[in-house]
Amino acid sequence: MAREAHLEVDAGAYAILCLVHNAATATVTGLRDRLGVGKATVSRQVSTLEALGLVQRRAGEDDHRIVRLGLTPEGARRLSDARDRRDEQFRELLGQWPVQDLTSFADLLARCNELER
Numbered sequence: 001m002a003r004e005a006h007l008e009v010d011a012g013a014y015a016i017l018c019l020v021h022n023a024a025t026a027t028v029t030g031l032r033d034r035l036g037v038g039k040a041t042v043s044r045q046v047s048t049l050e051a052l053g054l055v056q057r058r059a060g061e062d063d064h065r066i067v068r069l070g071l072t073p074e075g076a077r078r079l080s081d082a083r084d085r086r087d088e089q090f091r092e093l094l095g096q097w098p099v100q101d102l103t104s105f106a107d108l109l110a111r112c113n114e115l116e117r
Contacts, residue, residue, distance in 0.1 A: 009052070012037075013045045017071065017079050020055060026069040054078060 009017070012035075019034055020026040032042045046069060049055035054075030060066035071079065094102060 009049070009054070012041075013049055014082070016042070016045050016049060017054060017075060020069050021071055021076065021079055025060075027066060028069070031069075049075070 015035065016031055019031055023030065028039060028042050028046060031046070032039045035042065046055060046057075050057065053072055056070055056072050057067050058070065060068050094105075097105070
């Protein structure tokens with residue numbers, strides 16, 4: 001999926017695109033905490049995404065020392081396109097599974113996702 005979002009974007013940067021998209025107020029510090037990596041690593045990835053025109057930085061509304069991150073329209077489009085292709089791949093791969101197996105798989109994925117919270 002990372003390569004589909006942009007050729008120069010690796011899986012870590014793709015994860016950042018997803019988190020920025022899903023967060024109302026993404027910051028480098030928040031991404032660092034969520035991903036469990038160093039601030040320098042996140043800053044480097046964000047700088048790359050910004051140079052590619054996929055992410056933009058803006059000053060916080062209440063506190064101008066805080067830098068908020070958001071997807072650019074191009075970043076949102078590329079992420080949406082990559083997700084659409086991923087969804088299609090899953091439909092093709094899982095399309096032959098029996099309904100009972102799909103239901104079990106969905107239940108297990110939901111349980112796995114709850115572990116993050």
